[in-house]
Every structure is written in structure tokens, then in C-alpha cells.
Amino acid sequence: MIELPFRLSSTPMPYPNLPQVACLLSVTFAAMTFIPDAEAQPAGFNYDEAEVPAYTLPDPLVDLAGKPVTDAAAWQHHRRAEVLRLFEDHVFGRTPTADVAVRFELLESDDQAYDGRATRKQVRAHFAARGHEVAMDILIYLPNGVDGHSPLFVGLNFNGNHTVTHDPAVPVNQNWIRGGDHRSTEADRGTSAKRWAIEAALERGYGMATIYCGDLDPDFDDGFQNGIHPMFYRDGQTQPDANEWGTIGAWAWGLSRAMDYFENDAAVNHEQVALLGHSRLGKSSLWGGASDERFAIVISNNSGCGGAALARRHFGETVERINTSFPHWFNDAHQAYNENEAAMPVDQHMLIALMAPRPVYIASATIDVWADPRGEFLSGKHAEPVYALFGKIGLAVDDQPVADHPVGDHIGYHLRTGKHNVTDYDWEQYLNFADRHFGRK
Numbered sequence: 159m160i161e162l163p164f165r166l167s168s169t170p171m172p173y174p175n176l177p178q179v180a181c182l183l184s185v186t187f188a189a190m191t192f193i194p195d196a197e198a199q200p201a202g203f204n205y206d207e208a209e210v211p212a213y214t215l216p217d218p219l220v221d222l223a224g225k226p227v228t229d230a231a232a233w234q235h236h237r238r239a240e241v242l243r244l245f246e247d248h249v250f251g252r253t254p255t256a257d258v259a260v261r262f263e264l265l266e267s268d269d270q271a272y273d274g275r276a277t278r279k280q281v282r283a284h285f286a287a288r289g290h291e292v293a294m295d296i297l298i299y300l301p302n303g304v305d306g307h308s309p310l311f312v313g314l315n316f317n318g319n320h321t322v323t324h325d326p327a328v329p330v331n332q333n334w335i336r337g338g339d340h341r342s343t344e345a346d347r348g349t350s351a352k353r354w355a356i357e358a359a360l361e362r363g364y365g366m367a368t369i370y371c372g373d374l375d376p377d378f379d380d381g382f383q384n385g386i387h388p389m390f391y392r393d394g395q396t397q398p399d400a401n402e403w404g405t406i407g408a409w410a411w412g413l414s415r416a417m418d419y420f421e422n423d424a425a426v427n428h429e430q431v432a433l434l435g436h437s438r439l440g441k442s443s444l445w446g447g448a449s450d451e452r453f454a455i456v457i458s459n460n461s462g463c464g465g466a467a468l469a470r471r472h473f474g475e476t477v478e479r480i481n482t483s484f485p486h487w488f489n490d491a492h493q494a495y496n497e498n499e500a501a502m503p504v505d506q507h508m509l510i511a512l513m514a515p516r517p518v519y520i521a522s523a524t525i526d527v528w529a530d531p532r533g534e535f536l537s538g539k540h541a542e543p544v545y546a547l548f549g550k551i552g553l554a555v556d557d558q559p560v561a562d563h564p565v566g567d568h569i570g571y572h573l574r575t576g577k578h579n580v581t582d583y584d585w586e587q588y589l590n591f592a593d594r595h596f597g598r599k
């Protein structure tokens with residue numbers, strides 16, 4: 159058992175009132191044909207490229223004092239912290255300071271998983287603070303028969319670790335789940351297995367790890383009485399302050415604790431951990447990768463609004479809609495930008511830029527118009543100047559590629575034919591991208 163008691167803190171960083179740092183970034187539009195899909199296209203929102211308003215993006219390379227940021231050191235030691243703080247204060251919320259005891263317990267390990275091709279480990283992270291205890295279970299498969307320690311993909315899942323695999327050794331999660339009577343049963347085993355290319359990853363020498371997001375914070379708006387938030391309340395505090403974290407912040411915090419574990423497991427190459435997430439969990443992988451630079455690659459699968467998609471485009475899901483449907487995902491301060499995106503001191507290209515110089519991958523799907531595929535591509539495009547400071551090439555193309563043509567150097571991108579989902583095709587691109595950046599090919 160590994161014990162890691164440590165103090166988690168966030169240091170307040172003052173910054174001046176926002177100066178006018180916006181610059182006009184020109185965008186070119188390629189005509190795209192979308193196949194109508196009622197489910198993917200709630201009525202009353204804009205799906206017409208011609209109706210995208212003219213917009214001005216904040217420039218990642220002009221600091222809050224109005225000074226240009228002209229080299230990698232200035233980005234890394236000064237501007238990056240400003241941008242991170244802007245996302246904390248205006249979007250995802252600050253992680254409060256608290257003394258949280260963290261203890262990892264190896265629940266079980268078996269080197270005969272997947273017919274002897276993998277070693278399965280189930281590790282429970284115990285968190286305790288201020289009379290609250292929360293447990294987070296990390297399910298890990300590592301390939302057998304490889305020398306040394308394995309690179310790893312890690313991501314949160316929507317419905318419990320038992321849903322990502324048919325492996326009967328993974329217990330049915332007992333926590334609240336979305337849908338039905340909010341309890342999972344044996345019948346749910348493997349129901350998300352198609353979204354997790356565990357065997358393909360193992361085959362290529364990668365481990366795979368996953369955590370149920372609801373272990374950290376159940377995905378409903380309860381005023382933050384459950385999950386990890388109460389561990390962080392000051393005396394008398396009963397919910398996060400307006401600039402403090404919501405659910406996505408809590409999920410990202412959990413991913414960082416998983417990384418603490420990986421750093422202490424010799425079978426994992428903790429310098430080659432790729433963080434991946436789909437949809438709301440793709441927003442969380444971006445925020446997790448922005449706030450924790452130990453993740454070597456960050457992957458956003460169909461993350462859309464609040465994830466990779468530019469908010470100012472007003473295409474598909476809007477800030478107001480997401481703040482209304484899911485008020486608990488972001489901080490309360492984010493509500494100020496409902497139908498008011500232009501006032502945001504950031505847009506999502508700056509979230510992508512926070513990954514620099516690490517490789518980042520953005521994936522869209524043709525029918526997933528709610529997530530604004532073009533807006534997802536453009537946030538990668540407008541993050542390129544930050545990568546350029548490090549001498550890194552981003553997407554390496556000017557225009558959004560046609561469907562099923564992956565592009566990109568340090569910013570990977572593809573538009574998959576099909577729906578809002580994670581498919582074997584997506585995984586194949588992520589494995590190729592990781593191979594390339596981890597020097598495996």
C-alpha cells in the first residue's frame with residue numbers, strides 16, 4: 159500500500175482588470191454538409207455556418223497588462239499562469255485549498271486478465287478530510303510480456319468501471335449513476351465496452367486505466383453536498399464560492415490523484431500517460447490536462463461546448479444552454495457569460511494552448527453538430543501560435559480536413575464520419591498519435 163498524505167493548495171494570484179487584449183483572427187470557412195439528426199441537433203440553436211456571428215478572440219499571446227508574449231519562457235513562466243487563472247475564475251473554478259489525506263489501496267491484482275494478455279489491477283484511492291471520506295476506484299489493465307513499464311491511456315467513464323469491460327472481476331459500482339433508478343446492476347456490465355479499445359491498446363503495448371466520474375462527484379446538481387466538494391469546505395461553508403470549482407473541476411482533481419498513483423506504480427511509465435475523455439468527460443480531460451502538466455498527451459473526443467469548441471461561434475450548444483442544463487459543471491461565475499460570450503476573457507483555443515508544448519488531439523464527428531466540429535477544429539488552429547513559441551507545429555493544415563482524414567503534428571485532429579461517440583476508428587488515431595509522440599514508431 160502506498161500512502162501519500164500531502165497538502166493540496168492553490169495559491170491566489172492577483173491580476174489586473176482585463177485590458178483590451180482581443181485581436182481579430184481571421185477564419186476561413188469551408189462548406190460542410192451535415193446530415194440532420196434530431197437527437198444530435200436540439201431545435202432552436204444555430205447550425206448554419208452563415209449565421210455564425212463575426213467574433214473576436216482574445217489573443218493568447220498578449221498578457222493581461224497588454225504586453226506581447228514573444229517566447230516560450232514568457233509563456234511558460236508568466237502568461238500560462240494568467241490563462242490558467244482566467245479559466246479557473248471564469249469557467250471551471252478554482253480548486254480550493256484543503257488538507258486531504260490520500261491513501262491508495264491495491265484491492266486486487268491478477269496477471270491472467272484478457273486470457274493472460276494483461277495484468278489487471280484495481281486500486282482504491284481513499285480521500286479523507288473534515289469528517290468526509292470518498293473512495294475512487296482505478297481499474298488498470300497493463301500488457302503482459304513487455305519489458306519495463308507501459309505507457310498508459312487514462313480516462314473517466316460515465317457509468318462505472320464494470321461497464322467498460324466484460325471482465326467479471328470488476329465489481330458493479332454501487333454509487334449513484336445516471337438514468338433508471340440510479341443504481342447499476344450486473345446487466346450493465348460491458349455496456350460501454352465498445353467505447354474502450356482495451357484489447358487494441360494492450361496489443362500495441364499500452365495500458366488502459368479508467369475511473370467512474372461519479373466516484374468523485376455524481377453528475378447532478380445537488381448543491382455540492384455529495385462527492386469530494388465537502389472535503390474542501392471552510393468552517394461554515396456549505397457550497398463552493400462563485401469562483402470555486404464545480405463538477406468538472408472535481409473530476410479533473412480525481413484524474414490528478416490517479417496520476418499520483420501512476421507515479422508510484424513501477425509498472426506504469428508515468429511520463430507517458432495520455433489523458434482521454436469523451437463529451438463532458440472530454441471537457442474534463444482538457445481541464446485535467448491544462449491544470450496538471452504531468453499528463454503527456456491530452457485527448458478531447460467530441461468535447462464540444464466548454465471543451466474544444468469555440469464559444470463565440472454560437473454554433474450548436476451555447477454557454478447559456480450548457481449553464482442551464484448542467485449548472486454544476488462549471489463555476490457560478492461562468493453564468494455571467496450566458497448569451498454574453500464576447501465578454502469572456504478566454505475562449506477555448508486558450509484551453510488547448512494550455513497543453514503546449516505537449517501533444518494534444520481534438521476529435522470531432524460529422525453528425526455531432528451540437529458539439530460544433532468546425533469550432534473544435536478552429537480552437538486547435540488558434541492555439542497554434544502558442545505551440546509555435548516552442549518551435550512546434552500544430553495542425554499543419556489551414557483548413558478543416560474532410561471526414562476521416564486525420565491531420566496534425568503536435569495538435570492532432572480528425573472529423574470522423576458518424577455520431578457523438580468514441581469508436582475503434584477514434585482509438586486507432588489516438589494510438590497512432592501516441593506511438594508517434596512517445597517514439598514508439
Ligand code: GTR
Nearest residue numbers: 436437438439462463475480
Ligand atoms: C450533452 C451536453 C454536451 C455533452 C454531452 C455528453 O447533453 O449538452 O455538452 O457534454 O451531453 O456529455 O454526453
